[in-house]
């Protein structure tokens with residue numbers, strides 16, 4: 001709990017003076033003012049986060065948190081639980097979509113077992129298991145308050161380790177069969193109607209979708225989570241990897257590092273982080289909008305605007321890895337474009 005409190009206390013608003021300086025420079029570059037749209041927004045946000053009006057990206061890293069979910073016994077996923085450890089091995093062996101997209105973006109990956117229901121062994125795996133999967137939230141709390149807090153702190157530790165190693169932009173990624181169910185439950189508790197929130201995840205059929213909605217309603221009834229207490233919500237209807245990612249996000253904000261938020265599950269973690277400390281949102285960059293119907297509402301709740309519409313619904317950090325290219329491009333605009341003065345281009349009409 002101490003580590004979490006310390007981290008939250010460190011989160012300050014972004015530097016508005018640096019935002020202003022970045023905006024002034026953007027307006028001097030050879031383009032009509034504001035014409036690079038979101039690229040300009042990204043430059044200003046990065047300037048505010050880093051305090052540098054001409055921000056540059058250095059080392060990038062995707063943190064993948066992996067955990068399992070007791071609620072899968074209700075039949076809420078199209079895939080069996082064994083896929084979680086199998087995909088973790090795939091990440092570690094370099095063959096998953098996130099490996100390909102991270103390599104292409106020049107980003108590192110770390111994978112942390114924060115709650116896989118079985119033991120996974122690999123020299124590159126960070127093992128910080130809080131428990132072997134959550135309990136079935138349709139029958140009682142997914143985990144205890146202490147476990148949820150510990151899982152957030154695991155995320156903080158993993159992120160801080162990477163930051164100490166020189167990483168200066170982080171992205172969230174996750175793996176956990178069943179995790180669209182707790183993510184949907186979290187969004188429902190924070191105020192969105194359940195039938196608008198719940199989607200097909202890995203691809204359940206109509207019968208599965210109806211069962212998933214019923215299971216989420218039951219989990220909320222059984223646990224009665226308190227929406228004014230984000231850790232209560234996380235422990236009762238959340239997940240270990242979701243808690244871990246909330247910790248990664250809070251740590252990034254505390255260390256003034258931009259954090260790229262991937263899809264639906266990562267955004268559920270971001271929503272929890274935003275409820276723990278609203279200032280953390282200033283450090284978040286939303287990569288894409290997922291096919292999960294609740295994702296758009298989730299991002300709107302945080303006033304985050306996804307830059308990519310790619311019909312993606314994979315998770316792992318794949319959308320965030322793609323977004324790295326655009327964020328990189330934005331920084332090059334600010335550092336490499338000529339100004340009206342240096343290029344001898346007329347600024348405005350003489351009329």
Ligand SMILES: O=C(O)c1ccc[n+]([C@@H]2O[C@H](COP(=O)([O-])O)[C@@H](O)[C@H]2O)c1
Pocket residue numbers: 076077078079174175176177178179180181200201202203204262263264265266290291292312313314315316
């Ligand atoms: O990030 C997303 O937007 C997303 C949307 C749907 C599914 N997923 C991935 O699929 C798994 C969860 O789906 P499910 O159907 O088992 O709840 C989990 O491993 C996620 O990484 C991810």
Ligand SMILES: Cc1cc2nc[nH]c2cc1C
Pocket residue numbers: 079083087174175176202314315316
């Ligand atoms: C194969 C597979 C890969 C995934 N990656 C993230 N979630 C996933 C779910 C499945 C089923």
